[in-house]
Amino acid sequence: xxxxxxxxxxxQFANPPQIYAWAAVGGKKESQGxxxxxxxxLFPDTMCGEKTWEQAEMHLQKCAxxxxxxxxxxxxxxxxxxxxxxxxxxxxxxxxxxxxCKVPYAGLYGACSTMAESLALASCMVDGGxxxxxxxxxxxxxxxxxxxxxxxxxxxxxxxxxxQWTTTGAGACILGPAKxxxxxxxxxxxLGKVQDYGIxxxxxxxxAMAPAAHDTIRTLLSDTGTHPEDYDGIYTGDxxxxxxxxxxxxFERDGIDLTQVHQDCGTMLFDSHxxxxxxxxxxxxxxxxxxxxxxxxLLEGKQKRIVFAGTGALMxxxxxxxxxxxxxxxxxxxxxxxxxxx
Amino acid sequence: xxxxxxxxxxxQFANPPQIYAWAAVGGKKESQGxxxxxxxxLFPDTMCGEKTWEQAEMHLQKCAxxxxxxxxxxxxxxxxxxxxxxxxxxxxxxxxxxxxCKVPYAGLYGACSTMAESLALASCMVDGGxxxxxxxxxxxxxxxxxxxxxxxxxxxxxxxxxxQWTTTGAGACILGPAKxxxxxxxxxxxLGKVQDYGIxxxxxxxxAMAPAAHDTIRTLLSDTGTHPEDYDGIYTGDxxxxxxxxxxxxFERDGIDLTQVHQDCGTMLFDSHxxxxxxxxxxxxxxxxxxxxxxxxLLEGKQKRIVFAGTGALMxxxxxxxxxxxxxxxxxxxxxxxxxxx
Numbered sequence: 001x002x003x004x005x006x007x008x009x010x011x012q013f014a015n016p017p018q019i020y021a022w023a024a025v026g027g028k029k030e031s032q033g034x035x036x037x038x039x040x041x042l043f044p045d046t047m048c049g050e051k052t053w054e055q056a057e058m059h060l061q062k063c064a065x066x067x068x069x070x071x072x073x074x075x076x077x078x079x080x081x082x083x084x085x086x087x088x089x090x091x092x093x094x095x096x097x098x099x100x101c102k103v104p105y106a107g108l109y110g111a112c113s114t115m116a117e118s119l120a121l122a123s124c125m126v127d128g129g130x131x132x133x134x135x136x137x138x139x140x141x142x143x144x145x146x147x148x149x150x151x152x153x154x155x156x157x158x159x160x161x162x163x164q165w166t167t168t169g170a171g172a173c174i175l176g177p178a179k180x181x182x183x184x185x186x187x188x189x190x191l192g193k194v195q196d197y198g199i200x201x202x203x204x205x206x207x208a209m210a211p212a213a214h215d216t217i218r219t220l221l222s223d224t225g226t227h228p229e230d231y232d233g234i235y236t237g238d239x240x241x242x243x244x245x246x247x248x249x250x251f252e253r254d255g256i257d258l259t260q261v262h263q264d265c266g267t268m269l270f271d272s273h274x275x276x277x278x279x280x281x282x283x284x285x286x287x288x289x290x291x292x293x294x295x296x297x298l299l300e301g302k303q304k305r306i307v308f309a310g311t312g313a314l315m316x317x318x319x320x321x322x323x324x325x326x327x328x329x330x331x332x333x334x335x336x337x338x339x340x341x342x
Numbered sequence: 343x344x345x346x347x348x349x350x351x352x353x354q355f356a357n358p359p360q361i362y363a364w365a366a367v368g369g370k371k372e373s374q375g376x377x378x379x380x381x382x383x384l385f386p387d388t389m390c391g392e393k394t395w396e397q398a399e400m401h402l403q404k405c406a407x408x409x410x411x412x413x414x415x416x417x418x419x420x421x422x423x424x425x426x427x428x429x430x431x432x433x434x435x436x437x438x439x440x441x442x443c444k445v446p447y448a449g450l451y452g453a454c455s456t457m458a459e460s461l462a463l464a465s466c467m468v469d470g471g472x473x474x475x476x477x478x479x480x481x482x483x484x485x486x487x488x489x490x491x492x493x494x495x496x497x498x499x500x501x502x503x504x505x506q507w508t509t510t511g512a513g514a515c516i517l518g519p520a521k522x523x524x525x526x527x528x529x530x531x532x533l534g535k536v537q538d539y540g541i542x543x544x545x546x547x548x549x550a551m552a553p554a555a556h557d558t559i560r561t562l563l564s565d566t567g568t569h570p571e572d573y574d575g576i577y578t579g580d581x582x583x584x585x586x587x588x589x590x591x592x593f594e595r596d597g598i599d600l601t602q603v604h605q606d607c608g609t610m611l612f613d614s615h616x617x618x619x620x621x622x623x624x625x626x627x628x629x630x631x632x633x634x635x636x637x638x639x640l641l642e643g644k645q646k647r648i649v650f651a652g653t654g655a656l657m658x659x660x661x662x663x664x665x666x667x668x669x670x671x672x673x674x675x676x677x678x679x680x681x682x683x684x
Contacts, residue, residue: 055664085449089659090658099656107656109449191423194441196441314440318396327438329440
């Protein structure tokens with residue numbers, strides 16, 4: 001058995017799993033943003049041809065999973081496992097999508113950190129030898145999230161300056177044991193602790209999630225003996241503008257300058273003229289930015305090593321109505337561009 | 343790396359993880375049922391002294407986790423990982439409980455199969471050498487579930503004969519590498535596929551989940567080359583009376599008699615005079631029956647080997663209102679009573 005180093009929260013994979021293929025799917029606003037060229041599929045129709053927004057979100061997941069699987073010539077039904085989650089109550093988009101895939105399914109919930117959680121756990125399943133191939137997936141949809149967490153869309157409520165705009169999109173990765181040739185591999189994973197600094201404003205999730213991102217990234221750097229400059233990028237997803245500033249301030253107090261390598265998926269997906277206020281959010285944000293841009297850059301060697309740190313706000317509409325504060329969580333994985341065999 | 347046998351969905355653990363300790367916590371109805379003597383804690387007050395039912399459910403989880411940890415002299419903050427889930431939107435009971443535990447947290451969603459899902463994934467994390475100790479936990483609360491899935495409690499809606507009664511309770515297990523001495527170990531895990539036979543009646547979840555239980559248990563038996571009579575019990579949780587009959591009928595069609603060893607956590611928790619109709623349900627049902635009764639019987643040697651097959655209905659209130667059918671899932675683990683070293 002692999003020796004677990006006592007007191008280390010970060011998992012170092014003995015045989016770093018490879019991400020064979022990935023796909024990003026987006027909606028209308030994503031198609032108007034700066035990363036639109038990098039998406040595999042874009043749906044100008046919010047309904048994606050379905051009857052409800054929830055079905056549209058299921059369709060986004062399905063397209064991401066099948067597109068990623070197709071890219072590595074893997075029939076979906078031959079996957080050993082699907083690990084996925086979303087923002088809907090009872091993770092409905094994922095459960096119903098899994099119904100169509102007809103493969104073993106483990107539902108996850110990490111709010112907007114779900115893509116990182118699924119990559120971390122999927123990598124454990126591969127490195128532990130429990131599965132040959134696994135799909136990690138996450139999605140969100142502006143319309144399903146907005147009416148669940150905030151107001152009916154038709155109400156036309158004003159958005160606050162700190163509010164983020166839920167991504168309509170999904171990302172999916174197919175993982176398995178490393179093969180020969182150019183590849184992207186998951187070398188480390190840090191599953192994070194819930195942090196709560198008492199933020200009760202559900203429209204300021206960036207502030208609620210920044211302490212969690214700080215804790216997890218600091219743990220990862222400490223456990224691996226690395227520094228921010230050892231990475232081509234440390235990508236959070238998705239703190240937005242407010243949370244990103246707070247994260248860098250928290251690191252500044254530790255005497256660490258994160259600003260040179262830090263980027264946030266929530267500030268990358270939309271342009272400032274797109275009226276998204278503090279940036280993008282939702283499980284689909286970091287999932288689609290990862291699968292549209294970051295993994296391609298790693299495969300092409302434009303980046304050698306990055307941290308992908310998914311951040312989630314774990315409140316529910318019910319707990320917010322009850323006056324509870326918003327707990328944040330952050331899960332991180334280290335992704336490396338690799339060539340050759342293990 | 344462990345050799346994965348192609349086409350096998352069932353994971354066989356190389357070094358079966360041990361369940362060091364467990365705890366079951368219940369509410370008022372559970373305290374009046376036939377298993378009341380076996381619970382670690384019972385709360386006659388539906389609020390558990392908290393201000394909301396949701397906070398009460400968080401308290402149930404907290405009590406289960408801390409009681410289980412205390413039993414094996416494990417300070418909760420020294421756990422490497424907490425894997426838990428519940429029925430609430432955004433798995434709120436688990437996320438807020440994790441906030442208080444201050445350990446790495448991976449949120450799961452498998453509806454009423456969550457305890458089996460968390461045991462299966464937690465065992466992978468231990469056997470893979472990724473963590474030393476992990477807590478698997480699940481909970482439900484009648485009042486939080488009823489007002490979320492069905493009607494406000496004050497409305498006093500009539501319950502149908504096929505309806506099940508959501509358990510107010512939680513179960514928690516602490517797992518780690520096997521040690522010397524008497525123990526309960528997880529030897530196999532089968533993560534299930536979503537099955538949907540088109541049931542649209544959200545008050546007949548047993549019927550919706552039975553095909554999933556059939557598929558997963560059949561897969562487990564086939565992959566391990568075992569037969570029902572090789573087990574002291576095959577425990578589903580929770581099909582209730584209706585789903586249990588259907589499960590045995592589905593196996594009868596395969597020429598397999600499941601009736602001699604099958605029991606359902608949903609029919610064990612309440613007596614027929616308790617007006618629970620088709621039986622108990624909720625993540626807390628199979629979790630608390632497992633931790634109140636089954637694991638003790640294994641440790642005492644009253645049972646040598648059992649299948650614990652958690653069953654979940656993956657619908658959400660939104661998908662039910664939209665006329666979607668109810669997808670079922672079942673995850674199973676094999677638990678063995680063991681003595682001596684690996």
